Structure formats: C-alpha cells, structure tokens
Amino acid sequence: MKVFVTVRLPEEVLADIRSEHEVDAYDRDQPMDRARLLDSVGDLEGLLCTITDRIDDELLDRAPHLKMIANLAVGYDNIDLQAATSRGIPVSNTPGVVTDATADLTFALILASARRVVEGDQRVRAGRFRFFAPFIFLGQEVSGKTLGIIGLGEIGKAVARRARGFDMRVLYHNRRRIPEAREKNLNVEYADMKSLFSKADFVSLHVPLTPETRHLVGPQELALMKPTAFLINASRGAVVDEKALVEALQQRVIAGAGLDVYENEPALAPGLTDPDNVVLLPHVGTATLETRTRMAHMAAQNLLTGLRGRTPPNCLNCGELSS
Numbered sequence: 001m002k003v004f005v006t007v008r009l010p011e012e013v014l015a016d017i018r019s020e021h022e023v024d025a026y027d028r029d030q031p032m033d034r035a036r037l038l039d040s041v042g043d044l045e046g047l048l049c050t051i052t053d054r055i056d057d058e059l060l061d062r063a064p065h066l067k068m069i070a071n072l073a074v075g076y077d078n079i080d081l082q083a084a085t086s087r088g089i090p091v092s093n094t095p096g097v098v099t100d101a102t103a104d105l106t107f108a109l110i111l112a113s114a115r116r117v118v119e120g121d122q123r124v125r126a127g128r129f130r131f132f133a134p135f136i137f138l139g140q141e142v143s144g145k146t147l148g149i150i151g152l153g154e155i156g157k158a159v160a161r162r163a164r165g166f167d168m169r170v171l172y173h174n175r176r177r178i179p180e181a182r183e184k185n186l187n188v189e190y191a192d193m194k195s196l197f198s199k200a201d202f203v204s205l206h207v208p209l210t211p212e213t214r215h216l217v218g219p220q221e222l223a224l225m226k227p228t229a230f231l232i233n234a235s236r237g238a239v240v241d242e243k244a245l246v247e248a249l250q251q252r253v254i255a256g257a258g259l260d261v262y263e264n265e266p267a268l269a270p271g272l273t274d275p276d277n278v279v280l281l282p283h284v285g286t287a288t289l290e291t292r293t294r295m296a297h298m299a300a301q302n303l304l305t306g307l308r309g310r311t312p313p314n315c316l317n318c319g320e321l322s323s
Contacts, residue, residue: 068306092302103158109258148200151207209236
C-alpha cells in the first residue's frame with residue numbers, strides 16, 4: 001500500500017514500514033507545508049503524522065483511499081477524530097512511552113522556575129555575575145512545599161511519585177477520584193479545583209485538550225493562587241488562557257510560571273517573553289532520544305497493524321468504528 005510519513009523518522013523505523021509498503025517520507029526537522037501535505041494524500045492508504053499536521057475534513061476529502069492514521073504524539077487535537085470516524089478510518093496515538101520524559105521535564109520546569117535557573121544562566125553569560133552576597137537573587141525552595149496536580153493520568157501519577165523525593169505534599173484534582181488505597185500508595189490527597197489552586201505552591205497541569213479543558217486556567221483560577229505560587233504547564237497550551245497568564249505574571253499575581261506548550265504555538269501571546277518570572281521551553285516534553293525513538297516505533301507498529309486490517313494497539317476510535 002502507499003504510505004506517507006510527514007516527519008523525519010529513524011532509518012530503522014522507516015525500514016520496518018518499507019518492508020511491507022511503498023513509503024514516501026518527509027526528511028526535514030520542521031513541520032511540513034500544508035499545501036504539500038494536501039497534495040500528497042490523494043492516493044494514500046496509510047498516513048503517519050504528528051501534532052503539527054492538521055488532519056481535518058479538507059485533507060480527508062482529498063484522501064478517499066485512506067485506511068489508517070497513526071499520530072506520533074500522545075495528544076491528538078490536531079486530528080478531527082469525528083471526521084476520521086465517519087469515514088471509517090482508525091486513528092492511533094503513542095501513549096505510555098512518554099510518561100517518564102514528560103514527568104522529568106515537569107520537575108525541570110518546577111526547579112528552574114523556583115530557583116530562577118534561566119535568569120541565573122543569563123546573568124552569568126552577560127557578565128553580570130561579579131560577586132556573591134547572601135540575600136540577592138533569591139529563589140524559593142521546592143522541598144517540603146505543596147504540589148497541586150490537575151489530571152492524575154499516567155503522567156500526573158509519575159509527577160506525584162517524583163514529588164516524594166522532594167518531601168512534597170501532593171494535592172490532585174481529576175475527573176474521577178481514584179480509590180483511597182491508590183491515593184495512599186501515591187501519597188496524594190484529593191482536592192476540589194478551588195482548594196487546589198489556593199493551597200498549592202506549584203500547580204502542574206496534565207490534562208488533554210478538550211472543549212472542557214480549553215482555558216481551564218484563566219483569570220479566576222490565577223487569582224486564587226498564592227502570590228508565591230508557580231504555574232507549570234507541560235500538557236497542552238490552550239489549557240491556559242495565555243493572555244490572562246501574561247497579565248498575572250506582569251502584575252505579580254503569581255510568582256512565576258514554567259511553560260513547555262503554548263496556546264497558538266509556535267506563536268506566543270503578546271508580552272509572554274517580557275517577564276523575567278517565566279521559563280519558556282520549545283515543546284520538548286518528550287524530547288529525549290530514548291522516548292522519541294520509542295514513540296516512532298510505536299507509531300509505525302500502529303500504522304502497520306491497521307493496514308493489515310487488525311485493530312491497532314493504541315486505537316483512539318476503534319470502539320466507535322465497531323459499533
């Protein structure tokens with residue numbers, strides 16, 4: 001079958017796909033041009049894409065033979081799942097393998113924000129580190145503080161486990177409260193949203209982007225936070241009202257923020273780069289060699305399984321397709 005791959009993949013992963021199908025693969029480390037993508041799907045039966053590729057009605061109308069879409073990402077808000085389902089096309093993602101890398105990066109953002117790591121680096125590089133003094137350039141401790149986790153999925157749980165090493169109290173809010181025994185095992189306490197925002201020293205977001213979670217954090221939630229608290233987002237950018245966050249940072253409503261994702265990335269809300277109390281990363285939550293390689297292999301296996309006419313192991317809509 002004809003397969004198109006929109007991202008540069010390790011050669012061994014492409015070799016697996018080529019062993020069964022005819023493959024056209026994009027080989028650059030930047031998003032594919034929309035026009036080229038639309039021109040490439042006419043006779044495709046398989047598509048391996050990523051979150052920078054918008055898979056919508058326009059594209060699917062141009063791909064009448066498409067049998068399988070494999071997304072190389074955990075999030076899939078780039079794909080119109082309903083449009084794919086209505087056409088009988090299975091869609092898969094790459095969950096699980098990203099958990100540890102994303103949880104590690106979450107703590108990197110927590111530590112960098114609280115201890116002003118980026119500011120310190122910039123100060124040294126600019127030649128402004130001229131002396132030591134006990135009460136200048138102070139940050140805040142992380143150990144012993146309260147961490148609030150919104151979204152206790154696999155990544156949220158992994159973040160909670162890491163918090164043990166910092167002797168943190170962990171509050172969490174989830175759509176469904178987990179069993180009490182599991183709470184004790186993870187050393188977490190359930191809290192409603194208002195309590196979590198008002199009590200936490202660090203609020204860390206780990207929810208998917210859905211209509212319900214869009215702008216989950218806005219002016220009201222930010223106003224609930226302590227003036228010494230930090231907002232951490234390594235989930236999806238639009239979970240946060242970025243304009244409201246800029247205002248909260250500028251006015252010191254909160255102490256700071258650590259962000260790996262953005263509402264309209266790669267564009268940033270006006271003013272987001274101005275405050276010195278925000279750490280900004282270029283969407284690198286899963287960017288380790290080990291994790292990205294595992295993701296690529298998983299996406300390829302999802303694709304191949306779907307094209308063999310079987311249910312992909314990480315299918316997002318196969319339940320709807322079979323009903």
